[in-house]
Amino acid sequence: xxxxxxxxxxxxxxxxxxxxxxxxPEVAEFFHAAGVLVLEGYGLTETSAASFxxxxxxxxxxxxxxxxxxxxxxxxxxxxxxxxxxxxxxxYHNLPETTAAALTGDGWFRTGDVGEVDDEGFLxxxxxxxxxxxxxxxxYVAPQSIEIAFKAVCPFxxxxxxxxxGRPYCTALVALDGEAIAEWTADNGLGRLPFPExxxxxxVRALIAGYIQExxxxxxxxxxxxxxxxxxxxxxxxxxxxxPSLKLKRRAVTAKHRDLLESLYDDESAATSTLIPxxxxxxxxxxxxxxxxxx
Numbered sequence: 405x406x407x408x409x410x411x412x413x414x415x416x417x418x419x420x421x422x423x424x425x426x427x428x429p430e431v432a433e434f435f436h437a438a439g440v441l442v443l444e445g446y447g448l449t450e451t452s453a454a455s456f457x458x459x460x461x462x463x464x465x466x467x468x469x470x471x472x473x474x475x476x477x478x479x480x481x482x483x484x485x486x487x488x489x490x491x492x493x494x495x496y497h498n499l500p501e502t503t504a505a506a507l508t509g510d511g512w513f514r515t516g517d518v519g520e521v522d523d524e525g526f527l528x529x530x531x532x533x534x535x536x537x538x539x540x541x542x543x544y545v546a547p548q549s550i551e552i553a554f555k556a557v558c559p560f561x562x563x564x565x566x567x568x569x570g571r572p573y574c575t576a577l578v579a580l581d582g583e584a585i586a587e588w589t590a591d592n593g594l595g596r597l598p599f600p601e602x603x604x605x606x607x608v609r610a611l612i613a614g615y616i617q618e619x620x621x622x623x624x625x626x627x628x629x630x631x632x633x634x635x636x637x638x639x640x641x642x643x644x645x646x647x648p649s650l651k652l653k654r655r656a657v658t659a660k661h662r663d664l665l666e667s668l669y670d671d672e673s674a675a676t677s678t679l680i681p682x683x684x685x686x687x688x689x690x691x692x693x694x695x696x697x698x699x
Contacts, residue, residue, distance in 0.1 A: 406438040419443050419460050424649060426529065426548065428556035429466040436465070444468050446529065450506065450513055451475070452491035456527050467526040477527060478512070484533050485519045486512040518546065535654060537568045543626040545574060547654075550629070553622060558615035560584045563639045563646075565657050566629065567665050575668040576632040577661055578612050579639045600636040609634060631668045635661070 410417070419441040422432075427444045435442050445457030446468035456477070458469035471477060475489035492513045495503035506514055518536065519529040531546035538544055547566035554564050554576075562581040568574035585602060589595070592607065602608050612634060620628040639645035645657050658665060 409438050410440060413440065421445055421457065423447070423454070425651065426552050428552050430553075430556045432465045446527065447491075448487075448513075448515060450493045451487050451489070451515075452493070455487050455489070455491065458526075464522075464524075464526045467522075467528045469527065470525040471527075477521060479520060480514075482533070483518040483520075483530075485515045485517045485527070485529070487515060488512045537566070537574070538570070539568055539574070539626060540570055540572050541626065545627050547574075550574070550619065550623065550627060551652075554615065554619045557618050558612070560588060560611065561615075563652060565652065565654060567658060567668075571669060573630040574627060575665065576616070576629045577635055577657070577665065578616075578632055579635045579637075579645075580608070582638050599638075603634040603636045633664055633668060 417440065420435075420443065422442050422444045423446065427442065432442050432444065441460060441463075443458040443460065443463055444467070445454050447454040447456070454472060455475045456468045456471050458464065458467065463469065471489075472491075475487060475491060477488075478486050480486055486508065488511055492507075492511065495507065508514065516533050517529050518531045518533055519527055521527050531548045535547055536544055537547055545566070545568060550566050551564050555561065558564075560581055561578050563579040565577040565579075566574055567576065580599075580603060582599060585608065586596070588611070589597060589602060589605075589608070594602070594605065594607065597605065612632065616629050616632055637643075639652070639657065641648055641650070645653055645660075647653060
């Protein structure tokens with residue numbers, strides 16, 4: 405199987421470089437096991453693009469590598485990644501106030517990303533500074549890391565939005581991948597139901613519940629998703645849910661679905677799903693045994 409995968413890339417591939425969006429460590433490890441090395445890097449327009457990158461002879465999955473020559477990074481007290489070096493901009497044209505907010509007094513650029521640097525200089529990015537969630541119990545949650553973990557195991561969703569600011573636990577909105585879920589429903593006796601009906605179907609909710617339960621097993625208790633709702637449509641650029649480069653517009657999506665998110669904390673709401681512990685494997689396969697309880 406791996407030989408056939410490598411053949412798809414022409415047979416002369418040395419490595420890929422991945423950027424623009426976070427790469428799941430599980431995906432990188434899978435391709436590496438197949439003999440295809442994917443090296444993740446990181447940079448911003450304000451830093452003249454690449455500032456960090458993994459090298460073919462020195463890489464860490466889950467990191468964006470070590471700094472390029474001349475670039476330096478440090479972590480602020482609040483966890484924000486600061487970058488300095490010859491590639492960092494002098495400022496935004498004719499925007500002195502915006503420039504002052506983006507740069508420290510000694511010229512370090514405030515990336516807006518949260519991360520950590522290990523002893524060997526490998527940078528790991530955990531979230532956006534503005535996206536961090538603080539639960540009512542005082543715990544900080546990085547939603548992007550949870551979302552990446554979920555999408556790495558679930559092939560039937562194109563987006564998940566983790567929510568929980570000021571709440572006792574985390575919840576989520578799940579947007580299905582229309583093409584993938586249509587194939588699954590056709591193979592599982594559901595025919596060609598309209599998309600909104602698929603999103604509300606118990607079998608589809610049970611399917612997604614299994615993948616959320618699988619994701620939860622990798623998370624600390626306070627980061628686990630307790631309830632979720634499946635959206636009745638895909639998230640798109642046209643509807644203002646995603647940027648042109650297909651990045652999630654978190655605030656736009658949560659604002660549109662505020663009532664639905666709030667209902668996930670209401671025990672009387674039929675829109676919620678409560679995940680139950682995963683039972684032993686059944687003859688129908690591990691995910692066939694997972695079922696949600698309607699709260």
